[in-house]
Amino acid sequence: MGFLNHKNNREHILPDVFTAVKHGVTARQVAEMYGIEVNSHGMACCPFHDDTHPSMKLDERYYCFGCHASGDAIDFVSDLFRIGKREAAVKIAEDFHIPYDPKGHSGRGQPVTLEQKKEWEMRQLQKGFREWRGKALSDLNGDYRILTERTTRFEPADRNAPFPKPFVQAHNDRMLVEFYIGLLETASQEMQIHLYLYDEGTIAALHDRVNGREKPRASVWEKLEAKKQLVHNRHTEAPPANPQRAAI
């Protein structure tokens, strides 16, 4: 009916509320709008189960690795406020000032089963993970070559002399690089996905540091120094054998 009605052009240009919201905002944006704290890796504590460590990945859509909740911006708001999908879409449109045709109809009536949605989310995750793993391995192998060369270059001739700082840095970084390459090549897929979710930033920062693009934010090394100091004060002994674990 509205389809053939050309009298009101303005309404005709505007999409229905579902389409408008779908193209207007991401799940991450609505989550942040309604008070969910999303970290720099796009992870947040899931509001749909008792979550203490962020296990929800938010982007265009969201997926929780704890309770498997998933969906788009509208699903998120619908579940968060326990309101219907249309009500959720209207709420988002109003809160984000997204224009829409209130009389518009959408094709959202198509039945999508929960299984289909979960499958889609899983495919998205796997795709993101595979792309990340390939790039991370290639970066880390490049870093390994750079650090090996650097370690050799700064190795002190006199074995009794204190290690020069660039040697120590290169040596420590190479241990970390080796550690991550080992995990990405041999660890279980579950463990690797865990790395993708929680250590993505650390690996990127490591790569930046090795290539002289260190960001000025608090580095893992500063945290490690603080931790070392703690351990040192407690044991007045050598720093922990595995700096990676200590830094977390």
Ligand SMILES: [Zn+2]
């Ligand atoms: Zn959850």
